[in-house]
Amino acid sequence: MKSRIFLYLFVFAALLALFQYVTGNNMQKALTSDVEQLQTEVEELKDSLQTMHLKVLDMQYFTLENNDDALAYYDHLDIENPSLYIQDKLLETNEQKGDNPLIPYEGMESDFKINKIKVLNHKWILADFSDGKYWGDLIIKYELKDDLSVDFTLAEHLLYAPQ
Template identity: 40%
Template structure:
């Protein structure tokens, strides 16, 4: 009887050791696989971020803040963000005209005035803007000049009204 107890105890200990060994070896494989997946995901996110940075760089190619030659036109002490804000605010102030924004080059259509919605300052001389009257949409290229008193003078170069939006 004593001999059977030692035999059962030995078998039980052997089984515990086998299960413990299997648990820890599989746990390590699982953790290694998980780590590899995280590294692969990290690499994919990094590649995606680089691609988005390249797209942003391409999109900002025609932007005043990234155009060194255009920035040379303004004094070095000029804060470009403030300058762009003043240019845009001056342009959007024309929206308060009761007949609509005259820089769009179009009179009211179907009783609705054209107003400028979105503005992008391209360089030290040009602005491109999106305008609409709620139904019809278009774009306008505007030339601007910085006056010595700090204001801006605007002049429409070309306008485009999308024909498929006019009803």
């Protein structure tokens, strides 16, 4: 009787060891598969990040900050960030009562004001304007003078048709 109990215990222990071996082996395969999948996703994300980085560099191509030749025009002036200074001066034109004087349209819902500004180089600005419902774009010529005043001249304008 004792020998049968030991035999049963031995068979039970062997089955338990076999079960743990198979379970561990399956778990190892699953973890290896997960690691390989995560490595693939990381590589895809790296490629995506590099693509986005190249797109950002493309978008920054036409900016005053990345145009050393245009920035050279302002070396003699004591301005830390000429692009921001020019944007601030352009936004000051919004402070007048009524429509912005650079926008050649009368606001339909309210007054037309300049919203977004992109300083392209030492001569041109792209700007977006809106009255809340209608919107358009402007190309503005500007001149930053030695006394730090800025003259703005409207070069082109576009008002989008409402939809």
